[in-house]
Amino acid sequence: MPTGRCHCETVVYSFDGPVTDASCCHCRTCRRLCGSAFGAYGSVLASGFEWVRGAERVARYAPTARLTKAFCSACGSPLTTTHAREPGVVFLSLGSLDDASGITLLYHQFAASAAEWHRIGDSLPRHEDWPPE
Ligand SMILES: [Zn+2]
Ligand SMILES: [Zn+2]
Numbered sequence: 001m002p003t004g005r006c007h008c009e010t011v012v013y014s015f016d017g018p019v020t021d022a023s024c025c026h027c028r029t030c031r032r033l034c035g036s037a038f039g040a041y042g043s044v045l046a047s048g049f050e051w052v053r054g055a056e057r058v059a060r061y062a063p064t065a066r067l068t069k070a071f072c073s074a075c076g077s078p079l080t081t082t083h084a085r086e087p088g089v090v091f092l093s094l095g096s097l098d099d100a101s102g103i104t105l106l107y108h109q110f111a112a113s114a115a116e117w118h119r120i121g122d123s124l125p126r127h128e129d130w131p132p133e
Pocket of ligand 1: 006007008009010011072073074075076077
């Protein structure tokens with residue numbers, strides 16, 4: 001079972017099935033929440049997702065009414081994002097994966113709000129805001 005964890009290894013999660021829709025989000029909310037140039041996420045099925053260690057140390061924050069971010073309360077590593085409109089999906093913070101060798105980024109979203117100091121350096125599709133359905 002593939003796994004991911006926070007930096008201090010208090011929290012470990014596992015998931016079943018492939019990570020799909022791997023992408024970078026350059027919106028201001030993701031930049032602030034990650035303290036970085038962008039957030040990098042991939043989707044897995046919620047039915048196969050499980051906190052296998054440290055579930056009681058997972059802290060949550062809702063940046064909007066529908067979004068919930070889960071992070072380690074000990075080290076602050078961002079771990080997952082869930083959306084009220086997509087209860088069947090868990091968005092993993094790609095940097096938390098233990099083995100990301102199978103991950104291929106597909107696109108950039110909210111490229112129009114990318115950080116002034118960051119240049120997107122690849123040739124992947126860039127969507128100004130959300131990718132088309
Ligand atoms: Zn931690
Ligand atoms: Zn974003």
